[in-house]
Amino acid sequence: MSDTQHLFLKALKGEAxxxxxxxxxxQAGRYLPDYIKLRNKYDFFTRVQTPELAxxxxxxxxxQVGTDAAIIxxxxxxxxxxxxxxxxxxxxxxxxxxxxxxxxxxVDALLTEDPASSLHYVLDALKLTKKELNNRVPLxxxxxxxxxxLCYMVEGKGSKSFDKAxxxxxxxxxLARKLLQKITDVTIGYLKAQVQAGADAVQVFDSWSGMLSPADFNTFAKPYLTQIADALKDHAPVILFPKGSWYALKDLSNSSASALGLDWCVEPKLARELTGNKITLQGNFDPSKLLAPIPEIKKEVTKMIDAFGVQRYVANLGHGILPNVPVDHAKAFVEAVKEYKAVK
Known part of the structure; x- marks a missing residue:
């Protein structure tokens, strides 16, 4: 399939x-038995830092599941x-x-020089994967x-509330803005290097942005997300995923991003209204629903696509797939999207 025909890239560009x-x-990981075999053999960072394993x-x-895009x-x-x-x-x-x-x-002691060289193993993994995919799906x-x-750097671990951060x-x-700017500069360099290594699109995960009030989001999250989108827009489509920050959809729909990721706490109709239907939306199936019976999953997927519409839309979960999801349920989710027929 040529790049022009890849559904995922077409949807990001707003094409029909x-x-x-x-x-x-x-999708690459913990619910797949073949992944568990590798996990039992190699520790996490060995898996990440060995291009062949990644x-x-x-x-x-x-x-095994048949998704329309690979994520490194x-x-x-x-x-x-x-x-x-x-x-x-x-x-x-x-x-x-x-x-x-x-x-x-x-903050001053943090290294900001040439992230591409210290993270060469990710770039090597991208190059190898791009070659192995042989243009079957985008990467x-x-x-x-x-x-x-910043949350992890300051808190030192995951948290329910990130009070220290x-x-x-x-x-x-x-000082917070100085740290955020340093992280932003490194991230921009890193993502540009990923695109050069073969990434067809990039996603920026703001997993904890929903911890912030709308005003604090505008101070500590939005300026850096928009900087990244601006810096990458001429290199590859950018998907911003500020989990839990539905209140930012309107503002971010005016950014340089190609798509916005949504969690399951926002109604498709509201998301379309807030973004004026001028940007691709991605999401927002509750991952826990993949534990429902297969006929139920298929019904819910149809309902979700009906609500978003086929155009300017990428079907996805509202967060990462859970480790206890059976593979055939993940497959049913993907198949339901592929088999979707709009009610005429």
Whole structure:
């Protein structure tokens, strides 16, 4: 299939499609038995940092579930690593950053030179995957959004509320903005390098932006998301996914992004109204619904596409696929999108 025919890229460009394209966040990984075999053999960062393994994992859902796009197997926390912070990851426990960023000295000590060289393994994985895909489907690169990366750098681990990260921002907004800008600069360099290595589109995951009020989102998240979209727009389509920040849809629909990702807490109709139907929307199936019986999944998928409409839409989950989702349920989700027929 030539680039001009890839449904996913057509949808991102706002071109007419006969059905929505479909992929799933976290599709490369933990619900697939073949991935579990590799996980039992190699630790997490070995999988991420070995291009052959990352490529194999990226291809698994294409071969086994049939999604319309591949997303490179990697992690958002490679950016703190590239900036000089240690990141530990224990299975089932989530990430841990033993040394956090607290002071101006800590921010000044962060490395910002040439992320492409310290993250060459991601670029090598992209090149290898691009070659192995042989243009079957497009390849998505990604990074964490600056606000979300700040949360981990300051908090040191995952959190339900990221109080320490928010305290850092609210008590020293100037230093917070300095840190966010550093992360933004590194992320832009990294994403540009991903596009050069073969990524056809990039997604920016702002997993924790929903922790912010609309006013604080405008201070600590939006300026950096829009900078990234502006810097990448001439290189590849950009999908912004500010999870939980439905209030930002209107503003972000005027950014340089090609698409906005949605979680399941916003109605398709409201999302279309807020964005004036002028930008592609992606989402927003609740991943837990993939645990429902297959006929129920198919019914819900049809309802979702009916609500969004076929054009300017990418079918996806509202967050990453859960580890306990049976493979045939993931497949049913993808098949339901592929079989979709609009009610005439």
């Amino acid at each position: 499609v006969e059905r929505p394209p479909v992929w799933m966040m976290r 490529c194999e994992i990226t291809l698994q859902p294409i071969d 197997f990697s992690d958002i926390l490679v950016i703190p690593q590239a900036m000089g912070l240690e990141v530990l990851l224990e299975e089932g426990k989530g990430p841990l950053l033993p040394k956090t960023v607290q002071t101006e000295q800590d 998505i690169g990604f990074a964490g959004a600056p606000w979300t990366i 928010k305290q850092f921002c609210f008590t020293n907004p100037t």
